[in-house]
Amino acid sequence: MASNPPPAVVIVDDEEMVITSVRAFLRLETEYAIHGFTLPGEAVKFLETNPVDVVVSDYLMPKMNGLELLAKSKQFQPEAARVLLTGHADKQSAIRAINDVGLYQYLEKPWDNQQLLLVIQSAIERTTLLRSLREKISALDTAHSNLKDIQAKLLRAFL
């Protein structure tokens, strides 16, 4: 267990100060690897190649909104949990689109640190579970097709 890399959390917000505050809090409370981005485009680039456990995104950002970003995240890393952290003014539009990206949680600004931590913790657990489930399924698949091979060989030997 100790050799496992720490869970990776991506935080996207066009406000540098939000990233700095959340990062400081998570560094104090956890061992997570935290990757902060003020430009959604850079976050997407990161997500294309780096496996992460949770993506927390602001909604209203220039160029790409949070749901567009989370949709991209879903495309590249379907298992990584998606959390929207949004201000009051854009609540309605956010809620309308939530189903499209399969949101894990919706949090409102100003955020509560303890609640944010709980959400991120349980999101990481869920991602870990999904990953190990997928590994087991693919192991089962392999075992199953091996079995079929053997069965086929046996049949051929006897017929």
Place this chain on the structure above:
Amino acid sequence: MEEEPRHLAELYRMAVLGRLTAKIVHEITTPAGSIRSNNEVLARSLDALGKLLSDATVKKCAPPAKALDILETLKNLAGVDKIACDRISAVVRGLKTYARVEEGELRKTNLNDLLRDTLKLAGVEFRNRVTLVEDFGEMPAVECYPQSLSQVFLNLLVNAGQAIEGEGQVTVRTRAENGWARISISDTGTGIAPEHRDRIFTPGFTTKPAGEGTGLGLVITREIVVDHHHGTITFESEPGRGTTFHARIPITHPRNRS
């Protein structure tokens, strides 16, 4: 009947403020949330730091690397808190300037400062998609009704921002020229259709969706600039490229000219 135009301007001023409220709340919520979070982290970090330092003292060894790490975080957070407080103050100053009731007295005013405050307020409407550019010239103090002019600027700025679909730029220029102060507000928006040019100062004329535009903004703007300040308001517009409104205000109000 004399009182009616002022009364209308007052109602409209409050309506504009009402429409901005949600955005203003948002603008304040973000830095306030940051400060709150930082404060919590600060308190805990200080606890942790105290413990690390007293442990080190007991063991008679140098403070651990973790302590320096915490110090670094604390420094960062102090910086963020300063920026966050400045952001809140700026919006609040804009609000104060705008929401203050016009005293009806001429006051020598630095229009660049007045514009800066008003820009902070207008900025909350489209901070995410419109770049605001300030090109302020040297300006003498202008004799004016500051609250009314703040309303003029906000009307023009909101119109400029609303004319831009998606991303664009709003430029605010100020210049002093032969006894006049000129304030020009340019946008890279849709422009004004030739057939609308003669109508935009008509009460109730609006191209905005019902419930969004009252068509009163420019009427009130003209009234304040022309009737109350003896100034002029003009515009140039090119459909598809953008619009510039120029307000010219005499530096000395005619009432006080000898």
